[in-house]
Amino acid sequence: EFVEKKMAKSGGFNYREADVPEYQLPEILKNEAGEVVTAGDWPARRSELMELFREHVYGRRPDVPYEVRFDVVHEQKGIWDGAANAREVKVRILAGGSEYSYTLLVFVPILEGDKAAKPLPTIIHLNNRDFPDFEKAIAEPDDFWPVRMICEQGFVAAAVSTKQIDPDAKNRFDDGIRGFLAKASGQKPTPSSWGALSSWGWGVSRAIDYLLTMPEVDKTRIAMVGHSRGGKAALWAAAEDPRIAIAYSNNSGCGGAALSRRQFGETVDRITTSFPYWFCGRFRQYANQEAKLPVDQHQLVALVAPRAVYITSATEDLWADPHGEYLSLIEAAPAFELLGEESIVQPTMPAADKQRIVGKTGYHIRTGGHGLTPFDWQQFMQFVKAQ
Ligand code: GCU
Numbered sequence: 001e002f003v004e005k006k007m008a009k010s011g012g013f014n015y016r017e018a019d020v021p022e023y024q025l026p027e028i029l030k031n032e033a034g035e036v037v038t039a040g041d042w043p044a045r046r047s048e049l050m051e052l053f054r055e056h057v058y059g060r061r062p063d064v065p066y067e068v069r070f071d072v073v074h075e076q077k078g079i080w081d082g083a084a085n086a087r088e089v090k091v092r093i094l095a096g097g098s099e100y101s102y103t104l105l106v107f108v109p110i111l112e113g114d115k116a117a118k119p120l121p122t123i124i125h126l127n128n129r130d131f132p133d134f135e136k137a138i139a140e141p142d143d144f145w146p147v148r149m150i151c152e153q154g155f156v157a158a159a160v161s162t163k164q165i166d167p168d169a170k171n172r173f174d175d176g177i178r179g180f181l182a183k184a185s186g187q188k189p190t191p192s193s194w195g196a197l198s199s200w201g202w203g204v205s206r207a208i209d210y211l212l213t214m215p216e217v218d219k220t221r222i223a224m225v226g227h228s229r230g231g232k233a234a235l236w237a238a239a240e241d242p243r244i245a246i247a248y249s250n251n252s253g254c255g256g257a258a259l260s261r262r263q264f265g266e267t268v269d270r271i272t273t274s275f276p277y278w279f280c281g282r283f284r285q286y287a288n289q290e291a292k293l294p295v296d297q298h299q300l301v302a303l304v305a306p307r308a309v310y311i312t313s314a315t316e317d318l319w320a321d322p323h324g325e326y327l328s329l330i331e332a333a334p335a336f337e338l339l340g341e342e343s344i345v346q347p348t349m350p351a352a353d354k355q356r357i358v359g360k361t362g363y364h365i366r367t368g369g370h371g372l373t374p375f376d377w378q379q380f381m382q383f384v385k386a387q
Pocket of ligand 1: 227228229230251252253254266271274319
C-alpha cells in the first residue's frame with residue numbers, strides 16, 4: 001500500500017522491485033587486469049578500488065601542506081549531576097598563511113571503580129542537522145544526537161557539523177574547507193577533485209587527530225556515525241581513514257550504502273542534479289549510465305573491511321532503497337571472508353526492528369520514515385559493544 005502511494009507521486013522514480021533493471025555488479029575480488037585476488041593481493045586491490053572511487057565518485061583530496069591546532073574554548077566538569085565532563089574544541093586548519101576553523105564537541109562520561117581508568121570506545125557524529133552549541137548540547141535533550149544517552153552507555157561522545165566544515169549548498173565552494181585548501185594550494189579544482197562528502201569526512205579525521213590525544217579515548221575503538229548525506233560521508237571517511245574502526249551509515253541511500261545500478265528511488269541522475277557538489281564532477285557522467293560505473297557501492301563497504309560496518313534502513317524510506325542498502329552489505333561479504341572475518345551473508349532481510357549482527361557487520365531496518373532516532377542509536381551501540 002505504501003509503495004502504491006509512493007508510486008502515485010513518484011515523478012518517474014522507481015519504487016517497485018520488479019522494475020529494477022537487470023544488472024551485473026563489478027567484482028570485489030577481481031582486479032582491473034581481470035585476475036582473482038588472494039589475501040596477499042588485497043592491499044593492491046584495495047588501492048585500485050580507492051583510486052576508482054576517488055576518480056569517479058567522491059573525488060581526490062588535495063595534496064597541500066597544512067597544520068592542525070586545537071584550542072579548548074570551553075570546559076565544564078561534572079555536568080548532569082557529575083555524570084560527564086564536557087569540552088568544546090576549536091579545530092584550526094592552517095595553510096597558505098591563513099586559517100579555517102570549526103567546532104568539535106566532546107563529552108566524556110565519569111565512571112567509577114575499575115572502569116574509571118580504562119580508555120573508552122568513542123563515537124563521533126558527523127551532524128548534518130542543527131548542530132547544537134556547547135550550552136545547548138548540555139542543557140537540551142536532542143533525539144538526533146542523544147549525547148547523554150551515549151555517555152550513559154559508557155562511550156565518549158563527540159560531534160562536528162557538516163556545514164561548518166563545508167557549506168551544504170550549491171555555489172558556495174569558496175566558503176568551505178575545499179575552497180580554503182584550494183586557495184592555499186593555488187590549484188583550480190578538476191573533475192576529479194573532492195566533493196563535499198569527502199571534505200566532511202576529512203573534517204572528521206582532523207577531529208579524530210584531537211581525540212587520539214585524549215587519554216580517555218580508546219584508540220582502537222573509534223566509531224563514526226552519519227545519517228543520510230552524513231551516512232554517505234561516513235562510509236567514504238572510513239575508507240579514507242583506517243583509524244575509524246567502526247562505520248555507521250544510517251539511511252544513507254544513493255551514493256551511500258545503496259547500489260547505484262538498481263536505480264531504485266534516488267538515482268545518480270537525480271542526486272548529481274540536486275547535489276552536484278557532494279561528489280566529484282566526473283560522477284555526473286554516470287547519470288542514466290549506471291552500468292558504466294567502474295565501481296558500485298558494495299565495493300565501498302568492502303573498503304572498510306576487515307573493520308566493522310553497520311548499515312540501517314527505514315521501512316518507509318524508499319527514496320534510499322532499503323533493499324539496495326542491505327544488498328551492498330551482503331555483496332561485500334567476499335572482502336570480509338578474504339580477510340578472515342565473518343559478516344552477514346543471508347540473502348533475506350531481517351524483520352523490521354530486529355537487529356542482525358554477524359561478525360564485523362550489522363544491520364537493521366526500522367519501522368517508519370527517514371531519520372536517525374534513539375532506537376537507531378541504541379541498536380548501533382549494541383553493535384559497538386559486540387565488537
Ligand atoms: C535528500 C537527498 C538524499 C539525502 C537526504 C538527506 O533527500 O536526495 O540523498 O540522503 O537528502 O541527507 O537527508
